[in-house]
Amino acid sequence: MKIITSLLAGASLALVASMSSAASTGNTLATVDPEADRLALQAFFQKRFPQVELDDYANGIYALDAASRAQWEEMEEFPPYEFDIEAGEEMFNTPFANGKSYADCFENGGMGIRQNFPYWSDEQDRVVTLELAINQCREANGEKKLKAKKGAIAQISAYMASTSAGNIIDVKIPNDKAKAAYLDGKAQFYSRRGQLNMSCANCHVQGVNIPIRADRTSATLGHVTHFPVFRSKWGELGTLHRRFGGCQNNVRGTPLKAQGKEYSNLEFFMTYMSNGLEVNGPGSRK
């Protein structure tokens, strides 16, 4: 009995010890160091799963769990998001009523630019995500905003991501205001929320690849690379902020507004953590 007890105590101590090394680089504007945070998070996962190549984290839980990877690879043979990319492409290329189109709003005609989103905008005094930019483009051209979580916006975003496949995520933090947005995202990630009192980090750093019933939680490293995502549970495509809302519901919290400043800051933090990984969206997940 004593052996069991001490084994259990030992295991939980080890988890706590390794946990505290994942986010040890400051939580004030003066002390936070995004690049050190990123390297610490990478080092944490590489120590925990030494056999997994860094690039493979773009494949989410399938980088870590061989059994579910086989099923996923089968699913990807006939990707469930294929028609969404086509629909997105068609919308992307259809001119607005004023004769202009999405291509006029983006650098390089909107092709191959997914890796630069989200970015900090001094002009707008906020983080701009790709989906926000798509809607801003519409409004600037006299069109109505699209709903932020699914449908057309996800399809257009999916098409734009698909033109960026293989590009390296490269989110920049140009000044202290951007750093403050990053810090807010980091704080959200590590703060406990909801009646269940859980943080993003609880499941996606601390509890990664450990079963919750039959499911395993994915590593946050690489979380953003494959969005928008076709999720079997949804039976359709959805944006990253839709997924954030789902997670927050799961912990019995109150989802925040999709494309609002809070979730955009969270996306900014998470995407910075995945700097250096390849864009591989849209993706499919269970």
Next chain:
Amino acid sequence: MRKNIRIKHALLGLILAGASTVAVADADLEAKGKALYLNKKKGNCIACHMINDPDAKLAGLQGPPIVAMQARFPDKKQLRAQIWDATVKNPKTIMPPFGRHWILSEDEIDAVVAYIYKF
């Protein structure tokens, strides 16, 4: 004398009846605890804790398995306190504070304790 024996028998009967009422109450409490353990919308303990009960299929492994409970928690109150708010002992635990956040009622926590204390 005969009267005395009758009284003794009656008393014995009362005691036995009392004991079986307690046993039934215990079994009821344990059954209630088991239902809470398995219910996704209530305790959902099964999401993270393995338990050697044939009805607890595909239990998760995020938390320690429910084994040797009496050895690990010689004082039942410690176990109850752990369910009520596990962050007291370990601030970094993932386990939700079932009592502090009113996820389960006080009676429901008692039921869960009764159920898992057998394992």
